[in-house]
Amino acid sequence: xxxxxxxxxxxxxxxxxxxxxxxxxxxxxxxxxxxxxxxxxxxxxxxxxxxxxxxxxxxxxxxxxxxxxxxxxxxxxxxxxxxxxxxxxxxxxxxxxxxxxxxxxxxxxxxxxxxxxxxxxxxxxxxxxxxxxxxxxxxxxxxxxxxxxxxxxx
Amino acid sequence: xxxxxxxxxxxxxxxxxxxxxxxxxxxxxxxxxxxxxxxxxxxxxxxxxxxxxxxxxxxxxxxxxxxxxxxxxxxxxxxxxxxxxxxxxxxxxxxxxxxxxxxxxxxxxxxxxxxxxxxxxxxxxxxxxxxxxxxxxxxxxxxxxxxxxxxxxxxxxxxxxxxxxxxxxxxxxxxxxxxxxxxxxxxxxxxxxxxxxxxxxxxxxxxxxxxxxxxxxxxxxxxxxxxxxxxxxxxxxxxxxxxxxxxxxxxxxxxxxxxxxxxxxxxxxxxxxxxxxxxxxxxxxxxxxxxxxxxxxxxxxxxxxxxxxxxxxxxxxxxxxxxxxxxxxxxxxxxxxxxxxxxxxxxxxxxxxxxxxxxxxxxxxxxxxxxxxxxxxxxxxxxxxxxxxxxxxxxxxxxxxxxxxxxxxxxxxxxxxxxxxxxxxxxxxxxxxxxxxxxxxxxxxxxxxxxxxxxxxxxxxxxxxxxxxxxxxxxxxxxxxxxxxxxxxxxxxxxxxxxxxxxxxxxxxxxxxxxxxxxxxxxxxxxxxxxxxxxxxxxxxxxxxxxxxxxxxxxxxxxxxxxxxxxxxxxxxxxxxxxxxxxxxxxxxxxxxxxxxxxxxxxxxxxxxxxxxxxxxxxxxxxxxxxxxxxxxxxxxxxxxxxxxxxxxxxxxxxxxxxxxxxxxxxxxxxxxxxxxxx
Ligand code: FES
Ligand code: FES
Numbered sequence: 152x153x154x155x156x157x158x159x160x161x162x163x164x165x166x167x168x169x170x171x172x173x174x175x176x177x178x179x180x181x182x183x184x185x186x187x188x189x190x191x192x193x194x195x196x197x198x199x200x201x202x203x204x205x206x207x208x209x210x211x212x213x214x215x216x217x218x219x220x221x222x223x224x225x226x227x228x229x230x231x232x233x234x235x236x237x238x239x240x241x242x243x244x245x246x247x248x249x250x251x252x253x254x255x256x257x258x259x260x261x262x263x264x265x266x267x268x269x270x271x272x273x274x275x276x277x278x279x280x281x282x283x284x285x286x287x288x289x290x291x292x293x294x295x296x297x298x299x300x301x302x303x304x305x
Numbered sequence: 306x307x308x309x310x311x312x313x314x315x316x317x318x319x320x321x322x323x324x325x326x327x328x329x330x331x332x333x334x335x336x337x338x339x340x341x342x343x344x345x346x347x348x349x350x351x352x353x354x355x356x357x358x359x360x361x362x363x364x365x366x367x368x369x370x371x372x373x374x375x376x377x378x379x380x381x382x383x384x385x386x387x388x389x390x391x392x393x394x395x396x397x398x399x400x401x402x403x404x405x406x407x408x409x410x411x412x413x414x415x416x417x418x419x420x421x422x423x424x425x426x427x428x429x430x431x432x433x434x435x436x437x438x439x440x441x442x443x444x445x446x447x448x449x450x451x452x453x454x455x456x457x458x459x460x461x462x463x464x465x466x467x468x469x470x471x472x473x474x475x476x477x478x479x480x481x482x483x484x485x486x487x488x489x490x491x492x493x494x495x496x497x498x499x500x501x502x503x504x505x506x507x508x509x510x511x512x513x514x515x516x517x518x519x520x521x522x523x524x525x526x527x528x529x530x531x532x533x534x535x536x537x538x539x540x541x542x543x544x545x546x547x548x549x550x551x552x553x554x555x556x557x558x559x560x561x562x563x564x565x566x567x568x569x570x571x572x573x574x575x576x577x578x579x580x581x582x583x584x585x586x587x588x589x590x591x592x593x594x595x596x597x598x599x600x601x602x603x604x605x606x607x608x609x610x611x612x613x614x615x616x617x618x619x620x621x622x623x624x625x626x627x628x629x630x631x632x633x634x635x636x637x638x639x640x641x642x643x644x645x646x647x648x649x650x651x652x653x654x655x656x657x658x659x660x661x662x663x664x665x666x667x668x669x670x671x672x673x674x675x676x677x678x679x680x681x682x683x684x685x686x687x688x689x690x691x692x693x694x695x696x697x698x699x700x701x702x703x704x705x706x707x708x709x710x711x712x713x714x715x716x717x718x719x720x721x722x723x724x725x726x727x728x729x730x731x732x733x734x735x736x737x738x739x740x741x742x743x744x745x746x747x748x749x750x751x752x753x754x755x756x757x758x759x760x761x762x763x764x765x766x767x768x769x770x771x772x773x774x775x776x777x778x779x780x781x782x783x784x785x786x787x788x789x790x791x792x793x794x795x796x797x798x799x800x801x802x803x804x805x806x807x808x809x810x811x812x813x814x815x816x817x818x819x820x821x822x823x824x825x826x827x828x829x830x831x832x833x834x835x836x837x838x839x840x841x842x843x844x845x846x847x848x849x850x851x852x853x854x855x856x857x858x859x860x861x862x863x864x865x866x867x868x869x870x871x872x873x874x875x876x877x878x879x880x881x882x883x884x885x886x887x888x889x890x891x892x893x894x895x896x897x898x899x900x901x902x903x904x905x906x907x908x909x910x911x912x913x914x915x916x917x918x919x920x921x922x923x924x925x926x927x928x929x930x931x932x933x934x935x936x937x938x939x940x941x942x943x944x945x946x947x948x949x950x951x952x953x954x955x956x957x958x959x960x961x962x963x964x965x966x967x968x969x970x971x972x973x974x975x976x977x978x979x980x981x982x983x984x
Contacts, residue, residue, distance in 0.1 A: 169513065170493075177513040185462035186455025190585050191667040195915040198585055226455030234454060241453045245445060245881055248889055249338025249635030250452030251586040257453060280923040284915065286585050287338055287635045288892030289885070290926040 161228025197283030200255035240300035248287035268304035313371035319392035333373025352393030379943025395427035443881035472519035479908035487525035502725035532908030533768035579903035586634025592649035604633025614710035638774035647718035677774030692797030706743030708733035747779035752808035783950025820871035838958025840951035849874035855955035896921035
């Protein structure tokens with residue numbers, strides 16, 4: 152049975168009717184947040200990562216009911232008041248090829264840089280990104296970009 | 306003349322000038338994440354002598370673009386780049402002629418100049434080339450910012466008015482036919498079921514409804530049929546016993562050691578399994594039928610060949626089919642981009658006027674895509690007592706490396722094999738030797754060897770669908786050749802790099818090997834359980850030269866500690882773009898080499914998620930140092946596939962150096978290493 156839902160996404164409210172176990176990913180995409188992407192639907196690739204109350208979360212295996220009452224930020228929301236330092240650094244380093252993996256990686260890395268700032272170490276970046284797959288092999292550039300963004304923080 | 310200009314001779318097929326001073330460059334080559342659109346724009350800007358931001362790139366479409374076949378074989382810069390260079394040079398000449406003596410900007414004469422002339426008919430003096438401003442510069446990619454910022458960038462993000470979403474229900478195993486039409490009651494929202502023979506799909510206004518309906522329908526279908534018997538465990542025996550069509554690539558009457566008593570023979574067999582494209586985004590397409598036309602939006606590598614196969618499969622006039630390229634997730638060869646485009650076209654035929662977007666599931670992407678063909682290679686070589694190679698025989702076995710649209714006798718689109726009046730996909734072919742071959746790509750060593758004999762044995766049966774994947778047969782062949790070279794060097798007590806250089810007179814080959822040796826400080830001691838190996842090849846024996854050195858450590862699995870790469874791809878349009886392609890190709894090849902293997906039995910691919918088909922992850926990706934060996938006066942060559950084979954070879958040789966064991970069957974997993982040790 153579909154039920155009404157109402158979610159706080161990127162500073163505004165999205166609402167409608169859906170099965171309560173519908174994955175957050177599809178509701179986001181339905182409401183124009185196509186920057187959040189489908190890769191596997193099983194929590195195994197990281198492409199769909201968003202923030203829930205600031206914590207990186209797979210939107211593909213997060214049911215709508217569990218996102219209710221939480222603050223959701225997508226990659227589009229992150230960039231709303233100007234690009235995040237991680238986004239600027241990724242562009243600086245031309246860190247990507249097809250870029251399909253990037254929005255998930257941006258969300259994970261932005262949280263990491265915000266949390267650790269200039270104390271962030273390479274090993275931490277590699278470990279934190281373990282659940283994010285990139286098939287194009289742009290990993291070394293991404294690591295370099297994230298570390299640069301971190302080093303510019305206080 | 307580049308084949309692109311032969312097929313599309315008119316200047317107006319390549320360039321469009323606008324009154325606001327901008328220029329649109331047309332190309333048949335797709336942006337696949339490799340940065341080709343940026344590099345082509347650099348070429349056009351340089352030749353026209355205008356700022357880069359005044360060049361707009363038009364994505365390939367059958368309505369407007371030159372027909373350049375496929376975006377494949379690392380040929381986009383050689384073909385499209387050279388054609389655009391000539392066209393821009395010719396256009397500048399015509400405009401300058403028109404403006405001569407009038408004190409006006411040549412671009413202002415655009416209305417007066419006829420561009421419907423063959424590029425080749427415009428004679429441009431050789432000394433009028435402008436100094437390079439953009440070629441050779443690491444210009445940032447045009448498409449990357451949007452992707453980093455999460456803006457709509459992919460076909461998955463495209464929304465057309467009234468568009469509906471679709472999912473396809475694939476058979477549970479290869480060879481299955483749909484015998485019972487599933488009951489459509491109780492499906493969510495406005496879900497509509499479309500059936501054509503054994504092709505079954507569901508369409509809904511909301512994507513989540515299509516997904517939920519798909520899951521319900523999977524449970525309700527009944528299938529029957531006979532699955533092919535092959536399973537991954539018996540792959541090599543199958544490759545060596547299946548019926549083949551043989552092509553002698555080069556012939557030598559001397560096949561064995563030339564008689565002398567102290568000659569040595571080295572014989573070995575190498576293999577690799579089926580490998581998946583495994584893009585992070587899945588295949589996606591949109592199609593819309595209106596009364597007199599079918600529009601298709603696709604991340605295909607070839608808008609024209611796809612158009613032809615769609616028209617053949619649907620039995621409609623080709624002029625009615627219009628294909629437009631839109632970017633998808635990373636493309637490394639013949640992935641399901643064309644298949645999903647046909648899924649969409651087939652469904653859209655049942656729902657006139659409604660744009661239909663089909664997206665594949667992860668399971669189907671890893672399970673139903675064409676795979677990079679499994680291969681088995683045998684090499685038998687002889688040396689004299691000093692180690693000099695005297696003869697070389699290569700035999701390669703496997704499916705052909707291309708079943709791309711429009712290249713086979715009947716359409717090679719997945720759903721065509723399921724639809725009511727369809728036919729199975731024929732076994733894949735290999736391109737001719739002049740076009741780089743497939744099974745036999747890079748089968749001939751780049752070394753100076755007096756007697757070489759090579760025969761490609763292409764399978765004429767195809768239980769698992771196989772087609773082009775980055776570097777085709779070159780990956781396995783270079784792995785085999787370079788493993789063999791190392792073993793021969795070792796047997797003769799000669800350093801592997803010296804051994805290669807002794808057999809190389811080509812100065813550019815020598816230079817990349819010497820450069821990578823210097824970059825990696827070859828000869829430096831490595832730690833316990835660690836090893837260092839080299840791999841080298843000239844891609845297709847006609848493209849870029851590339852040498853790779855790998856450092857590995859063998860713990861409970863192989864850990865790559867570092868990769869060093871030297872590449873010579875002639876004149877470089879965008880150095881950072883080349884490095885990105887070379888690095889990416891090496892990391893992807895490291896992943897294939899260390900861990901990748903499609904698993905299947907009874908017609909079912911069981912490696913259909915990221916746990917059963919693992920790829921290299923962030924913690925295991927090595928640092929990569931790449932140097933471009935400059936050759937600015939030489940013609941430009943592609944770089945996307947040059948590092949794949951050399952990386953595999955360097956890793957295999959590093960494992961041998963670390964553990965003293967030669968692993969000839971890929972991937973280099975702990976399991977395979979243990980088997981090789983026991984032998
Ligand atoms: S789509 Fe969510 S983790 Fe892959
Ligand atoms: S850049 Fe293509 S998947 Fe990461």
